[in-house]
Amino acid sequence: MSNHAATAAIDHHHDHTTTTGIPNKKLFMWAFLASDCMFFGALIATHLIYRLHPVPGSQEPQTFFSIELTSFSTFILLMSSLLMALAVNACQKGNVPAVRRMLLGTIFFGCIFLACQVYEFTHFVHLGLTLSSSMLGSTFYVLTGTHGCHVAIGVLWLVMMYVRTYKPHDGAKGSKRWPFSSLLHVLMIVTAIVFTTWTVLDATHAILEHGFTGEAFGAYLGHGLIPLIAAAVTLVGCRLMARSASKENFGEANAIDVESMGLYWHFVDVVWIVIFTVVYLLEYL
Amino acid sequence: MEATAKADLIGQDAPATKAEKRSWLFTRPTAETGIISWLTTVDHKRIGLMYGVCSLFFFLVGGFEALLIRLQLAVPNNTLLSAQAYNEMFTMHATTMIFLAVMPLSAAFFNYMMPLQIGARDVAFPRLNGFAFWVFLVGAIVLNIGWFVKSGAPDAGWFGYAPMTSNQFSDQFAGDMSTDLWIMGLQILGVSSVVGSLNFIVTIINMRAPGLTMMRLPVFTWMTLFTAFLIILSFPAITIALVELMMDRSFGTGFFEVSAGGLPVLWQHLFWIFGHPEVYILILPAMGIISEILPTFARKPLFGYPIVVFSGAVIGFLGFGVWSHHMFTTGMGTVATAAFSLATMAIAVPTGVKIFNWVGTLWGGHLTMRTPMMFALGFIWMFMFGGFSGIMHAAAPADAQQQDSYFVVAHFHYVLIGGSIFALLAGIHFWFPLMFGRKVSEKAGKISFWIIFIGFNVTFFPMHFLGLNGMPRRTFTYDGNMGWNSANLVSTIGALMLGLGIAYYFYVMIHTYFKGEKVKHDLWDARTLEWTVPSYPPPGHNFHVTPTVHARDAFWYEKTHREEIAAEKAEHAKTEEAHGGIHMPSQSWFPLLAAIGLLVGAIFFVNHIYVGAIAGAAIIVLAVYGWAIEGPGGYHLHVGKDGKVTRDDSH
Numbered sequence: 021m022s023n024h025a026a027t028a029a030i031d032h033h034h035d036h037t038t039t040t041g042i043p044n045k046k047l048f049m050w051a052f053l054a055s056d057c058m059f060f061g062a063l064i065a066t067h068l069i070y071r072l073h074p075v076p077g078s079q080e081p082q083t084f085f086s087i088e089l090t091s092f093s094t095f096i097l098l099m100s101s102l103l104m105a106l107a108v109n110a111c112q113k114g115n116v117p118a119v120r121r122m123l124l125g126t127i128f129f130g131c132i133f134l135a136c137q138v139y140e141f142t143h144f145v146h147l148g149l150t151l152s153s154s155m156l157g158s159t160f161y162v163l164t165g166t167h168g169c170h171v172a173i174g175v176l177w178l179v180m181m182y183v184r185t186y187k188p189h190d191g192a193k194g195s196k197r198w199p200f201s202s203l204l205h206v207l208m209i210v211t212a213i214v215f216t217t218w219t220v221l222d223a224t225h226a227i228l229e230h231g232f233t234g235e236a237f238g239a240y241l242g243h244g245l246i247p248l249i250a251a252a253v254t255l256v257g258c259r260l261m262a263r264s265a266s267k268e269n270f271g272e273a274n275a276i277d278v279e280s281m282g283l284y285w286h287f288v289d290v291v292w293i294v295i296f297t298v299v300y301l302l303e304y305l
Numbered sequence: 306m307e308a309t310a311k312a313d314l315i316g317q318d319a320p321a322t323k324a325e326k327r328s329w330l331f332t333r334p335t336a337e338t339g340i341i342s343w344l345t346t347v348d349h350k351r352i353g354l355m356y357g358v359c360s361l362f363f364f365l366v367g368g369f370e371a372l373l374i375r376l377q378l379a380v381p382n383n384t385l386l387s388a389q390a391y392n393e394m395f396t397m398h399a400t401t402m403i404f405l406a407v408m409p410l411s412a413a414f415f416n417y418m419m420p421l422q423i424g425a426r427d428v429a430f431p432r433l434n435g436f437a438f439w440v441f442l443v444g445a446i447v448l449n450i451g452w453f454v455k456s457g458a459p460d461a462g463w464f465g466y467a468p469m470t471s472n473q474f475s476d477q478f479a480g481d482m483s484t485d486l487w488i489m490g491l492q493i494l495g496v497s498s499v500v501g502s503l504n505f506i507v508t509i510i511n512m513r514a515p516g517l518t519m520m521r522l523p524v525f526t527w528m529t530l531f532t533a534f535l536i537i538l539s540f541p542a543i544t545i546a547l548v549e550l551m552m553d554r555s556f557g558t559g560f561f562e563v564s565a566g567g568l569p570v571l572w573q574h575l576f577w578i579f580g581h582p583e584v585y586i587l588i589l590p591a592m593g594i595i596s597e598i599l600p601t602f603a604r605k606p607l608f609g610y611p612i613v614v615f616s617g618a619v620i621g622f623l624g625f626g627v628w629s630h631h632m633f634t635t636g637m638g639t640v641a642t643a644a645f646s647l648a649t650m651a652i653a654v655p656t657g658v659k660i661f662n663w664v665g666t667l668w669g670g671h672l673t674m675r676t677p678m679m680f681a682l683g684f685i686w687m688f689m690f691g692g693f694s695g696i697m698h699a700a701a702p703a704d705a706q707q708q709d710s711y712f713v714v715a716h717f718h719y720v721l722i723g724g725s726i727f728a729l730l731a732g733i734h735f736w737f738p739l740m741f742g743r744k745v746s747e748k749a750g751k752i753s754f755w756i757i758f759i760g761f762n763v764t765f766f767p768m769h770f771l772g773l774n775g776m777p778r779r780t781f782t783y784d785g786n787m788g789w790n791s792a793n794l795v796s797t798i799g800a801l802m803l804g805l806g807i808a809y810y811f812y813v814m815i816h817t818y819f820k821g822e823k824v825k826h827d828l829w830d831a832r833t834l835e836w837t838v839p840s841y842p843p844p845g846h847n848f849h850v851t852p853t854v855h856a857r858d859a860f861w862y863e864k865t866h867r868e869e870i871a872a873e874k875a876e877h878a879k880t881e882e883a884h885g886g887i888h889m890p891s892q893s894w895f896p897l898l899a900a901i902g903l904l905v906g907a908i909f910f911v912n913h914i915y916v917g918a919i920a921g922a923a924i925i926v927l928a929v930y931g932w933a934i935e936g937p938g939g940y941h942l943h944v945g946k947d948g949k950v951t952r953d954d955s956h
Contacts, residue, residue, distance in 0.1 A: 044430070062575060
C-alpha cells in the first residue's frame with residue numbers, strides 16, 4: 021500500500037489504523053473467544069447438572085479416571101501454551117527460525133496431549149464407558165471430545181502457520197507454485213502426525229501389556245507395522261521437503277497472525293484447566 | 306424520467322485495470338456487473354441487498370404458511386390440513402419468520418446502513434461478510450428441503466421440545482429426517498449469525514470515522530452492536546442444545562432420554578437461555594430503526610439519547626436473566642418461579658423508558674406524516690399492546706392460565722409484527738430512496754400501511770380473548786361448541802386482509818423500483834451520515850472523502866456548518882490521496898466455495914452418510930485454505946475533481 025509502512029518500526033501494541041488501537045484481528049479473536057466461552061459453559065453445565073442428578077447404580081468417574089495421566093496431559097498442554105507465547109514473542113522480534121522452533125514445539129506438545137486423550141478414550145471404552153453406556157459417558161465424551169476437536173483444529177492451524185513461515189515473496193522463486201506446494205506440505209505434516217501418533221500409541225500399548233521386553237517389541241511389530249512404516253516415510257518426507265526456494269516473506273509484520281493464533285491456543289488451554297478441575301479433580305473432593 | 310430504465314443497484318465504480326499475475330485459481334474476480342459480481346461480492350451494500358431480497362422471499366413463504374394455518378382454523382372441525390400437515394405449518398411458519406425473515410431482514414439493514422452510518426467504506430472483514438450471507442442461504446435451503454422429500458418438513462415446533470424430538474417420538478418412519486433437517490438447518494443459520502455479528506462488533510468498535518465517539522453513534526448502530534453481542538453470547542446455548550439432541554438421535558447418547566437418566570427439561574432451559582435473548586435480537590434492531598425515523602420526521606433530535614442507548618444495553622443484559630418465564634408451568638419450584646417473574650417485570654422498565662423517550666422526541670416536534678412515520682407511530686402503539694400482554698404473562702399465577710394458549714400467540718404477534726415487522730417495513734420505506742434512488746408514492750405507501758395495520762389488528766386482537774377463553778395453541782382443529790367460532794373466523798378474515806396489505810406493499814415496492822419517482826439528494830432532510838453519500842444509490846466506495854464527525858446527528862452538523870465541513874473535506878481528500886487513494890477490498894470466490902462445502906457436508910450428514918459429511922468438511926477446509934492463501938488483496942480508487950472515479954490495481 022504506502023511505502024513508508026515498510027520501513028517504519030512496527031508497534032506490536034498499537035495499531036494506528038483502527039479507532040481503538042487494537043488490531044481488527046485481535047478484537048475479532050477476543051469476541052469469538054467470548055462466544056466460545058458460552059459454548060463450553062453450556063457443555064460444562066450439562067455435565068455438572070447430570071453429576072448432581074446421577075442415576076443410582078450407574079457408572080462413576082472414579083472407576084475410570086486416572087488422575088496421574090490426566091495431570092500429565094494437563095501439564096503438557098500448559099507447557100505448549102508457554103511455547104506458543106515464546107513463538108509470539110519471537111515473531112514480534114522478527115526471529116523467524118525461533119518462530120519455527122516454537123511453533124513446532126507447540127505442535128509437538130499439542131499432539132502429545134491429543135495422544136493422551138486418544139489413549140484415555142480407548143482405555144475407557146475398553147472398561148465399558150461409551151457414549152450410550154451411561155449419562156457420564158454422554159456428558160464426558162461430548163465435553164472432552166469437543167475440547168479435543170478444538171485442540172485438533174488448533175494443531176491444524178499451527179501446522180498451516182508453520183508452513184506459512186516458508187512462503188516466498190511474490191514473484192520470487194517458488195512463488196507461483198506456493199499455493200499448491202504449501203497445501204502439499206500441510207497434508208504431508210498432518211499425515212506424519214497422524215501416523216506417528218498411531219504408532220507411538222501402538223508402542224505404548226505393547227509396552228504396557230508386555231513390559232519393556234523383546235516380547236513387547238515383537239507384539240508391536242506384529243500389530244503395528246503399517247503405521248510404523250507410514251510414520252517413518254512421512255517423517256522422512258517432511259524432512260526432505262523442508263527446504264526454502266528463496267527468502268521467506270514472513271517476519272515481524274506477521275506477528276498479529278501468530279498472536280491471534282496464540283489467543284486461541286491459550287483459550288483452549290484455559291478451558292482445559294477448567295474442565296480438568298470441574299470434571300476430574302472435583303470428583304475427589 | 307426513463308420509464309424503462311433499470312435502477313442502478315449500486316453506483317458503478319471504475320472497471321479493473323490489470324489482472325493480478327498469479328496462478329489462475331487465485332486471481333481475484335473483478336466483474337462489476339452480472340451474476341459473478343454478485344456471487345463474489347464483498348461489498349456490504351450488495352450483501353445487504355441479497356439478505357433483503359432473500360428475507361422478503363421467505364417472509365412471503367412464512368406468510369403463506371400462516372394463511373394456511375388461519376384457513377384451517379377459520380371454522381371448527383375443518384379438514385383443509387391434516388394434523389401432520391398442520392404441525393409442519395406452525396413449525397415452519399415460526400422457524401421461517403424468525404430465522405429466515407426477521408433476522409436476515411435486520412441483517413440486511415445492519416449490512417447496508419451501519420458502515421455508512423459510521424463513515425466506513427466496508428466492514429472489518431469483507432470476505433467473511435459474504436461468507437455469512439452464503440451460509441445463511443445454505444441454512445435456509447437445508448431447513449426447507451423437507452418440503453420436497455418424503456420426510457416432510459420439520460414438525461416438532463420451532464422450539465423442538467424434548468422428548469418429542471427424539472427418534473422414538475418424532476420419526477414417523479425409519480429414515481425420517483425432518484427433525485435432523487431442522488437441527489442441521491438451525492446450526493448452519495447459527496454459524497451465519499455469529500460470524501456476521503463478530504464482523505459487525507469489530508467494525509463498529511474499530512472502524513469509526515474520525516471524531517465519531519461511541520456517544521455520537523446513531524442509535525441504529527448502537528442497536529446493531531447490542532444485537533451482535535446478544536447473538537454471539539446466546540447462540541452457543543442453542544448450538545449445544547442442538548448438538549446434544551443430535552448426539553441423542555444419531556449416536557445413542559442420553560442427554561434428553563428419560564430411560565438413560567436424562568432430563569427433558571434441560572432442553573427447555575438450554576433452548577430458552579438462547580430463546581429469550583433471541584426475542585431481543587428480533588426487537589432491538591427495530592427499535593434502532595424507529596429511533597432514526599422519529600427524529601427525522603419530527604424534525605427534532607432524539608429525546609434522551611444517552612438513556613435510550615443505556616436502556617438498550619440494559620435490555621440486552623437483563624434479557625439473559627429471564628429465560629424461565631417460558632417455563633413457569635414446568636414445576637421449577639416457588640423460588641425459581643418467583644425470581645424469574647420479578648426479573649421479567651424488571652425488564653419492562655428499560656423498554657418503557659425507551660417508549661417515553663420516543664414520545665418525548667415527538668412532543669413539540671413538527672410532525673411530517675410520511676409513510677415511514679406512519680409505520681413508526683404504529684410501531685410505538687402496537688409494541689405497547691404487546692408489552693401489556695407481556696407484563697400480564699410476567700405474573701406467574703396468571704401465566705399458568707395463559708401458557709400455551711392463544712393469549713401468548715396474541716402477545717408475540719403484537720411485538721413481532723406490530724413491533725419488528727412494522728419497524729422493518731418503515732425502514733424499507735425510509736431508506737428505499739438511498740438504496741435505489743427512487744421514492745415510494747405517499748398515497749400508495751399510506752394505503753398499504755392502513756390495510757396492513759387494520760388487517761393485523763383484526764387478526765390478532767381477538768386472539769387475546771380466545772386465549773383467555775381457553776383455546777390452546779398448536780391444535781389443528783377445535784370443536785364447534787367451545788365458544789371460539791366467531792373469534793377464529795374474524796381472525797382469519799383479518800389474516801386475509803393482512804395478506805392483501807402485504808401483497809400490496811410488495812407490489813408497490815416492485816413498481817417503485819422500476820418506475821418510481823426519482824429523488825433528489827437528502828429528500829427527507831435527514832440527520833445521519835448515510836444520507837451524505839454523493840449519489841443514491843451510493844457508489845461502491847461509499848464516500849468520496851471519509852467524513853469527520855463533530856457531533857451527534859453528524860449530517861445535521863454538516864448542514865449547519867457547511868463552510869467548515871467543505872474546508873475539512875478538501876483537506877482530507879488530499880491526505881487520503883497522499884496515502885495512495887481510497888483502499889477497497891477485492892472480490893473473492895472462496896466465501897461461496899466454503900458455504901457450498903457446508904451445504905454438501907450438511908446434506909450428507911443428515912442422511913447419515915458420514916463419509917460424505919467428511920468430504921464436505923474437506924471442501925470447507927480447502928476453501929478456507931485458499932481464502933487464506935489468496936490474502937487480503939485490495940485495490941485503490943482515485944476520485945478526480947470532476948467526480949470521475951479511476952481504479953488502480955497496482956500495489
